[in-house]
Amino acid sequence: MAEEPSTISEKLQKLIGVRSEPVIFKVEEGAIQRYAEAIGDRNPLYNDIDYAKKSKFGRLMCPPGFTGWPVKHRRITEGPVELLVKAGAPARLLDGGVEFEFFEPIGAGEILVASTTITNITEKQTRLGRTLFTTIEIDYVNQNGSLALKAKQTFIMF
């Protein structure tokens, strides 16, 4: 296997621990319904407002991992990716995987603050050529100040 990790540049090294500007957004009912429909998930907690209001949650709920309308949401990951590319990371990107930790339920009407930190960068030679495995951690804090969701996202940059 020619996949020995090599050392990453000083410029990239400096990005580890860097926290992006927080993004604030509201979780909208319509966004949840569209997302559930796109998965083909008919769970009434995501689709049926009346049902969800009568449930113990009292509001339309997000499917796991969904946090609301994406227009601003995209900036959450695009910010760190831009930083990485500017520091010399290869620009071609594949999603490598994700790990979610759920702490509080997330539902319609909530205001979330998302902040992103680049936590790890590893460089390897793979069949794609020079490849960077980068981990970014996204913390979603709700309006009560509680951490609702933590996402650890791996990007493969080559």
Add this chain to the structure above:
Amino acid sequence: MAKQLYYEDVEVGMEITPLAKVATTRMLVQWAGASGDFNPLHYDEEFAKNIGVGAPIVHGALKRAWLGQLMIDWIGEEGVLKRLSCQYRAMDYPRKMKTMTEPQPGETWWCKGKVVKKYEENGEFLVECQIWVENGKGEITTPGSALVSLPSKHASKS
């Protein structure tokens, strides 16, 4: 909704009720809109060829969302999903559309899982699962894991 699953119903080695999914080009477009992921990798033939994956591929995050549905459907409304992770190890290619509503014949993806551990911790009844998405050939393209907390029949009686 399916009937509620209890901690006592679960045994190590037990299978999670599988969930079938058919990824179509239509579904990928819908997912792009609902998730905000407009990477041309998922709808532009030329772009997908240039990046080296051959043809547009199924979004990793869509497969992750399927796995979320697999778990939530299984644990019911009283169950709590605490952790979910997966890695996108292999490409999946969507079925094209034959008519407006009908996909071309081809593979069906299966979301599956099994219980690997059950234990009590800090008053919670926890179940650890190995989960994955299988393509039409039965190959695992997206392995993952999940941790859930289930209600206990004994705890609910007290």
